[in-house]
Amino acid sequence: xxxxxxxxLISENTNLLLGFIIGxxxxxxxxxxxxxxxxxxxxxxxxxxxxxxxxxxxxxxTAMLGMxxxxxxxxxxxxxxxxxxxxxTSAIIGGIVMxxxxxxxxxxxxxxxxxxxxxxxxxxxxxxxxxIGVIIFSEGxxxxxxxxxxxxxxxxxxxxxxxxxxxxxxxxxxxxxxGMFYVAEWAEKKFPREEY
Amino acid sequence: xxAREILSISIVGLGLIIAAVPExxxxxxxxxxxxxxxxxxxRNQFFSPDELAEKLVNKDPSVQLIDVRDQDEFEKFSLPxxxxxxxxxxxxxxWTEVLDQDLKANIFYSNGSVEANEAWMITRQLxxxxxxxxxGGLNYWIETIMSPQKPASTxxxxxxxxxxxxxxxxxxxxxxxxxxxxxxxxQGAVVKPGLTKKPGKKKASGGC
Numbered sequence: 494x495x496x497x498x499x500x501x502l503i504s505e506n507t508n509l510l511l512g513f514i515i516g517x518x519x520x521x522x523x524x525x526x527x528x529x530x531x532x533x534x535x536x537x538x539x540x541x542x543x544x545x546x547x548x549x550x551x552x553x554x555t556a557m558l559g560m561x562x563x564x565x566x567x568x569x570x571x572x573x574x575x576x577x578x579x580x581x582t583s584a585i586i587g588g589i590v591m592x593x594x595x596x597x598x599x600x601x602x603x604x605x606x607x608x609x610x611x612x613x614x615x616x617x618x619x620x621x622x623x624x625i626g627v628i629i630f631s632e633g634x635x636x637x638x639x640x641x642x643x644x645x646x647x648x649x650x651x652x653x654x655x656x657x658x659x660x661x662x663x664x665x666x667x668x669x670x671x672g673m674f675y676v677a678e679w680a681e682k683k684f685p686r687e688e689y
Numbered sequence: 690x691x692a693r694e695i696l697s698i699s700i701v702g703l704g705l706i707i708a709a710v711p712e713x714x715x716x717x718x719x720x721x722x723x724x725x726x727x728x729x730x731x732r733n734q735f736f737s738p739d740e741l742a743e744k745l746v747n748k749d750p751s752v753q754l755i756d757v758r759d760q761d762e763f764e765k766f767s768l769p770x771x772x773x774x775x776x777x778x779x780x781x782x783x784w785t786e787v788l789d790q791d792l793k794a795n796i797f798y799s800n801g802s803v804e805a806n807e808a809w810m811i812t813r814q815l816x817x818x819x820x821x822x823x824x825g826g827l828n829y830w831i832e833t834i835m836s837p838q839k840p841a842s843t844x845x846x847x848x849x850x851x852x853x854x855x856x857x858x859x860x861x862x863x864x865x866x867x868x869x870x871x872x873x874x875x876q877g878a879v880v881k882p883g884l885t886k887k888p889g890k891k892k893a894s895g896g897c
Contacts, residue, residue: 660704
């Protein structure tokens with residue numbers, strides 16, 4: 494049955510409409526959970542507030558479980574789900590740049606728009622920086638073309654690389670996530686801040 | 690018990706279930722028997738020799754010929770640019786990339802059209818697209834393109850024009866009057882078009 498677009502059960506336009514509605518819901522939840530505060534995101538790195546980490550990891554394992562169960566019931570063909578190809582070098586460099594941007598700016602792309610929507614000036618400045626980065630990257634693309642596309646790994650999955658079944662890999666990720674949540678909460682007690 | 694503990698335990702429980710159950714490897718067929726029957730009734734899967742000859746003469750890159758006969762027969766004679774996927778080997782994983790793609794028209798051929806049609810049926814059932822069958826197979830190809838019969842001089846103009854085209858195409862493709870099945874060498878090495886990777890189904894917008 495699924496994915497809906499690939500199997501032409503819904504059109505590309507309906508897909509965009511659904512994405513629009515889900516996007517609004519996503520933004521609403523981000524804002525109402527306080528993600529529009531730059532201190533919340535920076536808190537992950539200083540250990541005083543790890544809500545962001547917990548929320549996004551919970552979202553990831555929920556989606557993972559959901560897809561695996563849908564596939565188990567035959568409602569979703571996982572082979573048709575697009576997996577972003579992995580370019581190792583650019584993934585590492587991009588990760589460092591983005592992580593540094595998180596600490597310095599206090600937003601990630603999604604939360605910066607949530608912040609801008611409630612009128613936060615720092616979020617708007619962050620979005621400005623985001624566009625400057627996009628322009629530099631795309632206009633200067635020939636300069637980093639080689640770097641960007643080096644160490645191409647295809648679309649590997651954790652389960653395939655470890656030689657496990659998808660379900661087993663999912664269980665490992667869940668256990669790792671719960672372990673991480675405990676460490677995160679320990680950090681929150683260790684590095685508390687009164688007001689932020 | 691706190692809410693977070695209940696949540697953690699239930700997520701781990703679900704994880705244990707998903708780790709324990711066998712993976713669902715069944716792929717739902719894309720075509721129901723009635724849909725397939727509709728396609729067969731429409732006879733849209735057939736590529737006529739004239740259409741194919743035109744594409745071959747023009748070296749149209751959107752066509753991929755697939756010879757479903759066995760290797761011996763393929764080596765004796767094959768159409769220009771064809772690749773050999775014997776019918777018995779059709780489901781071998783190494784051919785998936787060739788068969789399951791959206792870029793080219795894959796045209797199956799065999800001596801007649803039975804084997805090619807069988808290959809077409811099986812791959813259509815797998816949900817692959819852009820699959821065709823050379824009408825009448827190689828026998829009809831040789832009859833029409835390689836050694837066309839001159840129509841009577843009283844025939845309508847279209848028929849004479851078609852004869853001219855077939856004769857020209859036949860000689861361009863290495864036939865021309867007498868067909869020499871045993872001497873395909875004069876066509877030079879069989880050119881195998883490079884495989885093109887299937888593009889991703891859709892773009893994912895990631896990040897947070």
